[in-house]
Amino acid sequence: MGIHENKLSNSSVRLKYVKLGYHYMVSNATYVCLLPLIIALPHLFHDQFLHIFHHHDLITPSSLIALMIFLATLYFVLRPRRxxxxxxxxxxPQPELMCSGETFIRQSKLADCFSEEALGFQKKILEKSGYGPKTYAAETLLEVPMKPSIAAARKEVEMVMVGAIDQLLAKTGVNVKDIGILVVNSSMFNPIPSLSAMVVNRYKLRGNILSYNLGGMGCSAGLIAIDLAQRLLQDAANSHALVVSTESMTLNYYRGNNRSMLISNCLFRLGAAAILLTNRLSDRRRAKYQLRHTVRTHKGSDDKSYECVFQQEDEEAQKVGITLSKDLLSVAGEAIKTNITMLGPLVLPISEKLLFLANLIGRKVLKMKMKQYVPDFKTAFEHICIHAGGRGVLDELEKNLGLTQWFMEPSRMTLYRFGNTSSSCLWYELAYSEAKGRVKKGDRIWQIGFGSGFKCNSAVWVALRTVDPRTEKGNPWMDEIDEFPVHVPEVSPILI
Structure with a gap:
C-alpha cells in the first residue's frame, strides 16, 4: 500500500512539473520565436544603412527618425491615461455595534413582528451563514424598541462614510481641493440631497467636482463605481477620484414573515470603504496598485435574472422587503460564467488559452465526449477577492474555479468577521491580504462582485509595491490579524 501511494505521489509531482514546464514554454513562446528575428535584423539592414550614409543621402534616415518621433508622440497623446x-x-465600527447571532435573534424577538416560524427560519439562516460573533449592525437595529427613521439612516451612513474617508485622507495626505471626481454607491438608501452631496457638504469639495450617486445597483456597484471613475479619469487631466461604497439597513429591515425576504435581514451588516484613484503619473511612485482591467456583465435582459433580487411588498401585510428567489445561485452562476469568459482572454496566459481552445474544438467540432475545460485562474492571479455575499456562493466558486483554501481565505474570513457589507466587502478582503503581508510588488489581484440586476463585474489590479503591514495605518484587521484564519464550522448553533 505504501509503495503504491509513493508511486502515485511521484506521478503527481512529475505531472505538476510537466504542467509547469508546459505553461512556461507556451507563455514564453512569443519571445523564443522573436529572438532569432531580433538578432537577425541588424544583419538584414546593415548593408542598406551603409549604402545610404555612403552616398550622403540623409533625407531618408531623417524622415524615418521624424516619423518615429511623430508616431511615439501620437501614441503617448492618444493612449488611455493609466x-x-x-x-x-x-x-x-465601535465594539458596542457588534451583533452576534444571539443578539440578532434577541432583537428580532423584541421587535414583536415575527411569528415563531419566521424566528426559527432566521435562526437557521444565521447558523449556516459562516458569520462569527463580531459582525456589526446599525445602531437603530440594536435599540429597544427599534426606531427606524430617515434621520437615523442619515446618521448611520454619515458615520461609516466619514469614518472611511477620514482614514483615507489621513493615509494619503491628499488635499480635498485636489479631488475632481466623486462617486458614491449605496443601493437601498438614497435620500434627497444625495449621499454624494452629503460628502461634498461635509468636506467642502470644490464647486466644479464631477459627482455621481449610484443607487439600486446591488452588491456589485462598488466595481461599477471604480469603472465609472476610471472612465472619467481617462478624460480628465491630473485629477483624483474618490469612490465611496456603503449600504444601509436602518430603513430596510423587513418586518414581515415572508421567508424569501427574511434572508436579507440576516445577511447584511454594517461597513463602508473609501478608495482614492488618480491619473497623475507623478503619483505612481507612491500608489499601491494600478488598475489594469474592468469587465462588466449585465444579465438584466433575462426575466429570471432581473427578478431574482427584487424589492417589493409582501402579499400578507404589504410590508416592503427584498425577495431573494430560489434561482439566485443558478442566475449568479450564469452571470459569473459570462463575466469570466470575457475576462479570460485579457488575463490568462497563452498556455491556458490554448488548452481552452483545444477543449472547445474537441467538444464542438470533433464531437468528443469530454468535460468543459475550466481555465486555471490561479495562473493569472496571486490574489482573488470574491464578494462575500454568502457561504453558498463562495462554496460554488471555490469548486467550479478549482480554487485552494489559500485563495478563498480573504473572502471567507471577511464573511466570518464582518459579514456581508455589500459592495464594500471586496476592500475588507484586500485589506486582509495586506494585513497578512501577502501583497508583493508585481502581484495581480482579481476582484469579482455580483448583485441585483443581475450583474457580475470584475476589476484587475497590479501591485506597484510590496505592502508592509507594519507601516499600514487604519487597516481594520491589524489589531486582530494574528487570530486569523479561524476554522468556520458548517453549522454554528445559536444558544438563546
Missing amino acids: VYLLDFACFK
Whole structure:
C-alpha cells in the first residue's frame, strides 16, 4: 500500500512539473520565436544603412527618425491615461455595534413582528451563514424598541462614510481641493440631497467636482463605481477620484414573515470603504496598485435574472422587503460564467488559452465526449477577492474555479468577521491580504462582485509595491490579524 501511494505521489509531482514546464514554454513562446528575428535584423539592414550614409543621402534616415518621433508622440497623446490606486480605507465600527447571532435573534424577538416560524427560519439562516460573533449592525437595529427613521439612516451612513474617508485622507495626505471626481454607491438608501452631496457638504469639495450617486445597483456597484471613475479619469487631466461604497439597513429591515425576504435581514451588516484613484503619473511612485482591467456583465435582459433580487411588498401585510428567489445561485452562476469568459482572454496566459481552445474544438467540432475545460485562474492571479455575499456562493466558486483554501481565505474570513457589507466587502478582503503581508510588488489581484440586476463585474489590479503591514495605518484587521484564519464550522448553533 505504501509503495503504491509513493508511486502515485511521484506521478503527481512529475505531472505538476510537466504542467509547469508546459505553461512556461507556451507563455514564453512569443519571445523564443522573436529572438532569432531580433538578432537577425541588424544583419538584414546593415548593408542598406551603409549604402545610404555612403552616398550622403540623409533625407531618408531623417524622415524615418521624424516619423518615429511623430508616431511615439501620437501614441503617448492618444493612449488611455493609466489609473492608479493611491490607497483605500475600510470603516471599522465601535465594539458596542457588534451583533452576534444571539443578539440578532434577541432583537428580532423584541421587535414583536415575527411569528415563531419566521424566528426559527432566521435562526437557521444565521447558523449556516459562516458569520462569527463580531459582525456589526446599525445602531437603530440594536435599540429597544427599534426606531427606524430617515434621520437615523442619515446618521448611520454619515458615520461609516466619514469614518472611511477620514482614514483615507489621513493615509494619503491628499488635499480635498485636489479631488475632481466623486462617486458614491449605496443601493437601498438614497435620500434627497444625495449621499454624494452629503460628502461634498461635509468636506467642502470644490464647486466644479464631477459627482455621481449610484443607487439600486446591488452588491456589485462598488466595481461599477471604480469603472465609472476610471472612465472619467481617462478624460480628465491630473485629477483624483474618490469612490465611496456603503449600504444601509436602518430603513430596510423587513418586518414581515415572508421567508424569501427574511434572508436579507440576516445577511447584511454594517461597513463602508473609501478608495482614492488618480491619473497623475507623478503619483505612481507612491500608489499601491494600478488598475489594469474592468469587465462588466449585465444579465438584466433575462426575466429570471432581473427578478431574482427584487424589492417589493409582501402579499400578507404589504410590508416592503427584498425577495431573494430560489434561482439566485443558478442566475449568479450564469452571470459569473459570462463575466469570466470575457475576462479570460485579457488575463490568462497563452498556455491556458490554448488548452481552452483545444477543449472547445474537441467538444464542438470533433464531437468528443469530454468535460468543459475550466481555465486555471490561479495562473493569472496571486490574489482573488470574491464578494462575500454568502457561504453558498463562495462554496460554488471555490469548486467550479478549482480554487485552494489559500485563495478563498480573504473572502471567507471577511464573511466570518464582518459579514456581508455589500459592495464594500471586496476592500475588507484586500485589506486582509495586506494585513497578512501577502501583497508583493508585481502581484495581480482579481476582484469579482455580483448583485441585483443581475450583474457580475470584475476589476484587475497590479501591485506597484510590496505592502508592509507594519507601516499600514487604519487597516481594520491589524489589531486582530494574528487570530486569523479561524476554522468556520458548517453549522454554528445559536444558544438563546
